[in-house]
Amino acid sequence: MNKLLIIEDDVSLATILARRLTRHGFECKACHNASDSLLMARQFAPSHIVLDMKLAESNGLSLIKPLRLLLPQVQMVLLTGFASIATAVEAIRLGADNYLAKPVDTQTLLKALMVTAKASGHDDIVEQPLNPKRLEWEHIQQVLANNSGNVSETARQLGMHRRTLQRKLLKKPTADNR
Template sequence: MTDDKKSLNIGPDPSLLLVDDDEMFVTRLARAMEKRGFAPQTALSVRDAKSMIQKFAPAYAVIDLRLEDGNGLDVVEMLRDTRGDARIIVLTGYGAIATAVAAVKMGATDYLAKPADANDVTSALLATGEILPSPPENPMSADRVRWEHIQRVYEQCDRNVSETARRLHMHRRTLQRILAKRGPK
């Protein structure tokens, strides 16, 4: 494992906190990250994550944005206050890219859209920022980019449908139908 840590440039503190309410996903990710040289601990809720951070502040964290008992941004904020040098990755789904950008502004190092695999997570955690990441294998479709843009404006308008429709120059009912559907692939 020490050779893996050196080759991955994890550093002297391999502690990693994984926070996600999908128990199967977080368990699988923990095993994969352990094989890469990290020392993962998992939490399934905001409450559990905050409790763990009070006991130990990890050098790395991967935090789901939406958890059953609250918002992952609360965990990001607490970890950033507790350990300023922690590398924090926010996982997001449901078209919440705008909120993920807000997480980066709050102190997260980066964000990844779900589903993300262990290679994506490792790359994001260890990225130095000096080089551009390689282009994605499966970039978002034009429909997905449009949907993400609508979601971003919707979040910026504090989820006010009428205001979002006005700013996007579209009919309010059309926007409501778009918001009611799942995002395209």
């Protein structure tokens, strides 16, 4: 089984990512600050790491080299809400294997992990198709985040009535909507 360490200061996002990726064959652990991340990486010895670029008190870029020294074979994906070409180049130069902008849907993250897993010989990750309702919900959430929570603008971009969008937003995805 592949072991995944999620280094993310947003506890709810880390929990959601862990839950989703566990369903796809990963044993997940989460760490919420830079100071504990190296210790947890040493103890857990993950095969994969998802690292947030902007941690509360530090920058995830500064963790790439120490993590790479500690775990030379680890496959590392850097997540950021502040994507730019300069930070992408810097992350790859420092040793990250992949770089993704937030918000990232589960399938995109899974594909990034699968590409690096197949390159390292860990191709036992199970890819399960998303339920269409779940796929719609994740797409709506991504467009909403891109519009800074503006429901009216999101509805316009999605080509639906604002009230219809509000009803869809009230529905939380269930476990069977993976």
